Amino acid sequence: MSNALNNDQSQLTLAEFAEINDRRASSYAFLSRLFAKEVDPELLDHMHNMKFPMNTGNSDTDEGNRLLAGYLSNIWDGTLQELAVDYVHTFIGSGIDAFSAAYPYESVYTSPKRLMMQEARDEVLAIYRSQGIEKALSWQEAEDHVAAELEFMAALATRTADLCREENEEAVTRLLRTQRGFLADHLYAWTGMLTADMRKYARTDFYKSLASLLDGLLGSDLETLNNILGPEEA
Amino acid sequence: MTISTIDPNAIDIANDLISDNDVEETSNEFGGGLTKEDSDRAIEENEDFIPYIGDASEDHTPQVTEDTRPAHVRTAELFDRMKPRRRELMKILALCTEPVDAADVHKAGNAMQAAHRSVYDGEALCNLLVRAGALQKIESEDRAPEVVVEDGIEYLKPAGKKSVQYCTTPVGQAVLDDDKPKERLFAALEKEPEYKPIFLRILLACAEDGGKTAKQLGDLVDKDELLQSPRRWAAYFFNILHECDALTWNTTWTTTELGMQGIEALELEGVMA
Numbered sequence: 285m286s287n288a289l290n291n292d293q294s295q296l297t298l299a300e301f302a303e304i305n306d307r308r309a310s311s312y313a314f315l316s317r318l319f320a321k322e323v324d325p326e327l328l329d330h331m332h333n334m335k336f337p338m339n340t341g342n343s344d345t346d347e348g349n350r351l352l353a354g355y356l357s358n359i360w361d362g363t364l365q366e367l368a369v370d371y372v373h374t375f376i377g378s379g380i381d382a383f384s385a386a387y388p389y390e391s392v393y394t395s396p397k398r399l400m401m402q403e404a405r406d407e408v409l410a411i412y413r414s415q416g417i418e419k420a421l422s423w424q425e426a427e428d429h430v431a432a433e434l435e436f437m438a439a440l441a442t443r444t445a446d447l448c449r450e451e452n453e454e455a456v457t458r459l460l461r462t463q464r465g466f467l468a469d470h471l472y473a474w475t476g477m478l479t480a481d482m483r484k485y486a487r488t489d490f491y492k493s494l495a496s497l498l499d500g501l502l503g504s505d506l507e508t509l510n511n512i513l514g515p516e517e518a
Numbered sequence: 519m520t521i522s523t524i525d526p527n528a529i530d531i532a533n534d535l536i537s538d539n540d541v542e543e544t545s546n547e548f549g550g551g552l553t554k555e556d557s558d559r560a561i562e563e564n565e566d567f568i569p570y571i572g573d574a575s576e577d578h579t580p581q582v583t584e585d586t587r588p589a590h591v592r593t594a595e596l597f598d599r600m601k602p603r604r605r606e607l608m609k610i611l612a613l614c615t616e617p618v619d620a621a622d623v624h625k626a627g628n629a630m631q632a633a634h635r636s637v638y639d640g641e642a643l644c645n646l647l648v649r650a651g652a653l654q655k656i657e658s659e660d661r662a663p664e665v666v667v668e669d670g671i672e673y674l675k676p677a678g679k680k681s682v683q684y685c686t687t688p689v690g691q692a693v694l695d696d697d698k699p700k701e702r703l704f705a706a707l708e709k710e711p712e713y714k715p716i717f718l719r720i721l722l723a724c725a726e727d728g729g730k731t732a733k734q735l736g737d738l739v740d741k742d743e744l745l746q747s748p749r750r751w752a753a754y755f756f757n758i759l760h761e762c763d764a765l766t767w768n769t770t771w772t773t774t775e776l777g778m779q780g781i782e783a784l785e786l787e788g789v790m791a
Contacts, residue, residue, distance in 0.1 A: 335666065335673035353663040353674035358680040360657075361621035365641055 291506045300455075305441045311501055312438035316495055319388055320431035321374075332356050345500030351493035353382035367490055375484040390428035393474040406430050408470055412436060415462070430478060430498075431469050437463060437505075457513070464509040472502045485510035575703045583637070589689040590596060597693070605763065606630045606643055610653070610692045617656055617683040633768045644684060650689035653705025656683045661769050680770040703762040713755065715742060719791040720755050721764065721777050729770030732756070 296304070317327070318333075334356075336349035377385025382398035395402035405428040412418060412427060417439060419427055440463050447455045479495035486492045550703020552606055566679040585592060588674040597604060607620070613623060647653035654655055663674040686694070716739050722729050723738055730738070735752040739745060764777035773781070 332679075333670070334674050335675050336663075338665070338672040338674055349674060353676050357661045357663045359681045360680045361624055362641055362645075362682065365645075491561035498729075 286444065298453070299446040301456075301511055302445040305445035305448060308505065309438045309441035309445065312434050312441060315494070315501060316431045316434035316438060319405055319429075321436065322371045323490075325364060328359065328367075330358060334482060340504075341502070342500045342504045344496045344503060348496030348498075350413065351489040355404040355489040360461065366488060370486060370488045370491050374482055374491045377478060377485065384485075386478055386485050388430040388450060388478060390430075390433065390470060390474050391424055391426070393405070393477045401426055404470070404474075408433060408436075411470075415440065428470075430471075430475060433466075437466065437471065440466075453510065460509060460513055464513060467506045467509065472506055475502060486511055524673055530748065532689075538666055550681050567778035569743065585649075589687065590692070591654040592650040593689050593693060596646055596652070600646070603636065603638060603643065606636075606638075607647060607652075608694065610643055610647060610684075611686045611694050612686045613663050614653060614686045615694075617685040620655070620682040620684055647690065648684075652693060653684050654687050656685055657681070659722065678698055688737075699763045700779065703776060704783065705761075706762050707780065707788050709785070712783055712789070713744065713750075714789045715791055716742065716750075716755055718770075719788050720752070720759065721784075722774050723779045723790055724756075724765055724771045725773040725778065725781065729768070735771065 320438060332351075336348065336353045338349065342347070374386055375388050377387075378432075382392065385395075385400075387400075389400050390404040390408065391400050391402035392398050394404045405426050409427045415420055415436075417436060420433060423432065440459060444456055444459050444463070475498055479499050482495035483492055486495070558706045589742050597607065600607060604627065606627060610623060610627055614766055623644055624640040627643050630640070631638075641766070645655060648655055661677040661680065663676050666673050666675045707714055717740060720730075720735055732753065735756055745751070756765055756771055759769075759780075760767065760778065762776070764774055764780050766774050
C-alpha cells in the first residue's frame with residue numbers, strides 16, 4: 285500500500301482491503317435498515333439465524349451483540365408487533381414537544397430549537413450531491429435521518445471496495461478521507477446524543493442494543509480510518 | 519461602563535437570562551421567564567443568542583398509568599366498547615379454555631374475520647383480552663443464547679422461539695358462562711312477536727345452500743305487508759338475528775346451529791313463513 289496509508293495497514297493487499305470495505309459496507313447497510321423502518325418478518329427471521337461475536341474488541345459492540353442475541357433468544361409470534369410498537373415509541377414518541385423520543389435526525393440534535401430540516405440537513409445534502417448521491421424518491425424522510433447517513437457511508441464503503449479492486453490507490457485514499465470527514469463532522473458528532481436518548485426511550489432490548497451497536501460501529505470505524513490515514517492534516 | 523449605550527430592552531432581556539430565579543420558575547417552552555416575543559426579538563437583535571429550550575435530560579413522554587380496576591370491570595368495559603367484535607372476542611375465549619399456542623390463537627382470530635375487515639387482527643384482539651384480564655399469557659422462562667465456537671471465535675447464537683400460550687382466566691370463563699345466546703334469541707323473537715313470520719322466513723332462506731345476500735333478503739321481505747307500517751327493512755331483522763348469533767356473515771348470511779334451533783321452535787309454535 286502507498287505511503288498515504290498508515291503502516292498499520294501496510295501489510296494488507298488491495299484485494300484484502302476491498303474485502304474489509306465490503307464488510308464495512310454491510311455493517312453500515314445493516315444498521316441503516318434497522319433505523320429506516322420497523323422490522324419485518326424476513327428480517328427478523330434472518331437476524332434470528334445470525335451468530336453474534338462475543339469479543340470484538342469494542343465494548344459497545346459486545347454489549348449490543350449480547351443484548352440483541354438475548355432478545356432474539358426469546359422471540360415469539362407477537363414479537364413483530366412488540367418491535368413495531370417500540371420503533372414508534374423510541375423514534376416517534378407520543379409527546380407534543382421535542383423531548384419525547386430519540387428523534388433520528390441530525391438537525392434535531394444540532395439546532396438550537398431541536399427542529400428538523402435545519403443547517404445540518406442542508407450540509408449533508410450538499411455532501412451527498414458532491415458524491416453524486418441523492419435520496420431515493422421512495423424515501424420520504426429528511427436527508428439527515430440517521431438511516432440515510434448510514435446508507436451514505438455504506439455506499440462510499442462499497443465504492444472504496446470497487447476502487448481497491450481497480451487498484452486505484454489515490455482514489456481510495458481520497459474516498460477514505462471523505463468518509464472520515466463525514467464521520468467526524470457529522471455522523472459520529474451527533475449520534476452519541478441519539479443513542480443516549482434511545483437507551484432512555486426504548487422499551488425492548490432490541491432497540492437498546494441498536495444504540496450500542498451504532499456507538500460501537502462508528503467509534504471503531506473512525507478509529508480504523510484514523511489508523512489507516514494517519515492524523516488529519518490541519 | 520457602557521450601559522448608557524445599551525438598548526434598555528436588551529438590559530431587561532439580559533436580566534432575564536442571568537436571573538436564576540427565572541430559570542427555576544420556568545413555565546413556558548422558552549424557560550427562564552422568557553416569552554416567545556422576547557425570544558424572537560432577542561434572536562433578531564443578537565445573532566449569537568440561543569434561547570433556553572429546556573433540559574434535554576428531561577423526559578416529557580406522557581406517563582401511562584396502570585389500570586388497577588378489577589378484571590371483571592375491565593372485561594365488561596371491553597365488551598361494551600367492542601360490540602362489533604363481541605363474537606370474535608367470545609370465540610377466542612372459548613378457544614382458550616385450555617392453554618393454546620399463541621400463534622394458533624392469532625391465526626384463528628384472523629380466520630374469524632376473514633370475511634369482514636377489521637383494524638384489529640387476531641393478535642390485537644388477544645392483547646385486548648389480556649389487558650382486560652379475561653385472557654392470560656403463559657410464557658416459558660426466558661432463555662439465554664447459546665455460545666458456539668467457530669474457527670476459535672466465540673459467538674452468541676439465539677435460542678429457538680419461546681413458547682407462549684393463551685388461557686382463559688376465571689373472569690373470561692365467567693363471561694362465557696353468562697352468555698346465553700339461545701335465551702337472547704328467544705327474547706328477541708318474543709320482543710316483537712308480530713314479526714315472527716319475517717324472522718322465520720329469513721332464517722329459512724339463509725339455511726339454504728350458499729346463504730343469502732342482503733339484497734336477496736331485501737327482495738324476500740321488504741314488500742311484505744307486515745313491514746309497511748311502521749316501515750321496516752330486511753336489515754332490521756337480519757341484524758337482530760346476527761346479534762343473537764342465529765345468523766353469521768361469511769360473504770353471505772348463513773343460518774347457524776342456533777338459528778336452526780330458532781327455526782324449529784318457531785315452526786313448533788305454528789308460525790308460517
